[in-house]
Amino acid sequence: MKSINLMGALAALALGTAQPALAQDRGDWPSSFTVATASQGGTYFAYGNGWANLVADELGLSGGGEVSGGPYQNMALVHTGDTAFGMTTMGPARESIDGNNPIAPGVAMTNACAMFPMYQTPFSITALAGSGITSVDTIPDGARIGFGPAGSTSDTYFPRMLELLGVEFERRNGGWSDLGGQLQDGLLDTIAFAAGIPVPAVSQLEVQTGVNIIEFTEQEQQRIMEAFPLAPFEIPADTYSTLQAPARSVAMWNFAIAGCDLPESFVYEATKVVMSDNKRMVNIHRAARSTVVENYDKNTFMNWHPGAARWFNENGAEIPADMIHGG
Template sequence: MRFTVFTGAAVAIALTATTGFAQDRAGWPDSFTVGTASQGGTYFAYGSGWANLVADELGISGGGEVTGGPMQNMALVHTGDAAFGMTTMGPAAESIQGTNPIAPGLQMTNACAMFPMYQTPFSITALSSSGIASVKDIPEGARIGFGPAGSTSDTYFPRMIEALGVKFERRNGGWSDLGGQLQDGLLDVIAFAAGVPVPAVSQLEVQTKVNIIEFTEEEQGKILETFPVSSFEIAADTYTTLEKNARSVSMWNFAIANCDLPEDFVYAAVNVVMSDNERMVNIHRAARSTLLENWDKNEVMKWHPGAAKWFNENGASIAADMIHGS
């Protein structure tokens, strides 16, 4: 097998062709990983997709890494064990405050905002044969799968379900595994917090009849009053099962970068992701929200200087006190 060694000048020329500007790559890593979540979930599909895209465009080895989700990603990026990652606003806030269960007391302030991804809806799915068609139908002691331990779903969904008066047995696992357990009758319900369509739910739809359960107005209102979420509707065309939009709640997701990464490296990576939304949507439909105008959905993390530079050059107005190191 023959390997081609590129000179620094050749790399600079290649980067100019793909990104529109030359880079001297001083201090850039030779490779990078993006902390995602378990296979079968949106984080893994979306994160692996943009990791591969950035790697291809910038000529660096990189890819997605299976992790426990947002809480672990905050820890991995904070320590530099992963260059990039993905998190939701709730786990990000808890991590910065020092209440991340992975490292209680450690304020994870070295994980910086990189770009907005999408909203994570909280959605409930059951087999149609179970007769469970609403939250009130969930029987006492129901076996509910909440995703990987420490994920956004596992952190917040059990609290939400408890607030709605449901008593249940808590189960954890990867999205694909939980979908299989539901189909095999080992679970009664799966409660996922993930970008839609959730691959595991889409796969279930192909194999069996499912009920995608929406919140009532009263249930939604109670959750909005109690948790750091926003109102959301899962569009009817998201799943073949849905005949109309389904009432839900959601939490925003952001890509994150280790704050010590070179400014021009992060700038270049953000440029690859944000400059062509159609290319991102081809990776995952949830990327329809990976848009410049959603920069203001981050009110929790300091921005990486390279990311802030890209957004401010393109019409955002990120304040200096929200930029790391300023």
């Protein structure tokens, strides 16, 4: 009995010393956190809520996703500390860091740091099969083009891209499903999508009326990439029944972001939860197939959070010190 009591006392002593150490390790952690996503029904909302809940469960914290206005607002929310984490595309991130975020012009949002790569958002153009539009240079002057929701990544960058390529157009905005209906009814000439593929509106149009998926030429692709923070992309042939071969396009990377002043150990552990088991992330959303270590280099300008950078560098990345916040 004495032996048992002694063992119990030793165990209690060990537990008593371990608990303060754990408390000390997490002493500067927030008790809860929020991930800024976007509107309901989109990829950001599903993906963001998924990884927020995963991190909360694994780390024993209260956390979840929050509806927001998307990439630009998310940069602002994380920069000001209104949310701990967020999600952004690299174009809005670049503009925000440079002080060109339309939410707060002139404010350099440098307190938002890179956390991990998410996935690519391809840019694609769709026209009706009977329109005669088969390439960018066959889009007629004054074409009515739908660019998606006002202020979205598509609405921000696609008009600039087409202007660069010499296209003259009338700008229209709306939800993707609504724009698809307008295209089918002859109220639009094309739709310029920046969205995960397959785009449901395009798949529906294929069944109902038939479409042309417009690819960029090599020269057009190169000009666009030189002017904007975009990467080369091919829309796989099996994405749409219309395609007989992969379609040349461009895409913008999406990254998770974290407040640069969040505790290093907290962001390290949150990054580890997301990045250590890709199958678990893919179960949350198929787009997470690109949420892998190898894609860390798709961020070429945003400072990394020290905690995220430490995890990546321990797992095969080579993030230089001058790209780490405070480094």
